[in-house]
Amino acid sequence: AQKITQTQPGMFVQEKEAVTLDCTYDTSDQSYGLFWYKQPSSGEMIFLIYQGSYDEQNATEGRYSLNFQKARKSANLVISASQLGDSAMYFCAMRDTGNQFYFGTGTSLTVIP
């Protein structure tokens, strides 16, 4: 069964606007971690943000925030004030209790000037 689902293969956003990238996950573990990575055309995976399953507050890192809804098993990434440099692939990932990591298939974000 797929552990991480990203249903948006491609997204467009106007520069300076906010955008939400969706991610749902599947686990029966109580302890797990959720991540978002950015992959520009160069290929390198850049860590953006982390949310632990026991964290009660949504994680934030600068313009990135993770909208964590535990009951719905969703971990959406919100990028505020989009910039042209935000154009890239974005991957949602999960670490389960067994310390295995699972990645979604990614969302391609294009920021339009």
Next chain:
Amino acid sequence: SQTIHQWPATLVQPVGSPLSLECTVEGTSNPNLYWYRQAAGRGLQLLFYSVGIGQISSEVPQNLSASRPQDRQFILSSKKLLLSDSGFYLCAWRPGLATDTQYFGPGTRLTVL
């Protein structure tokens, strides 16, 4: 600060030839190390991970193997490459089991002809 290196950056190899990709981490000790493969336009597939020297766990049984001869060195090998081995290979490290976040190297783009 910690850095992760991968080489070579790109590689073109004929079918049936051997493979050796190297990953090294600087500025840390006893890292957990991971090899992932990313097919074109796809998410990441975990191939191997290691929690210490000589300790390798395989996630996907294939014609690939991994070794960890030194604490901060992780090598991905194959005796005979297949066309299906083409892809983008990413090495990642994690400070330890108490820390969730993985950090990725720049990747190796392998084309098997």
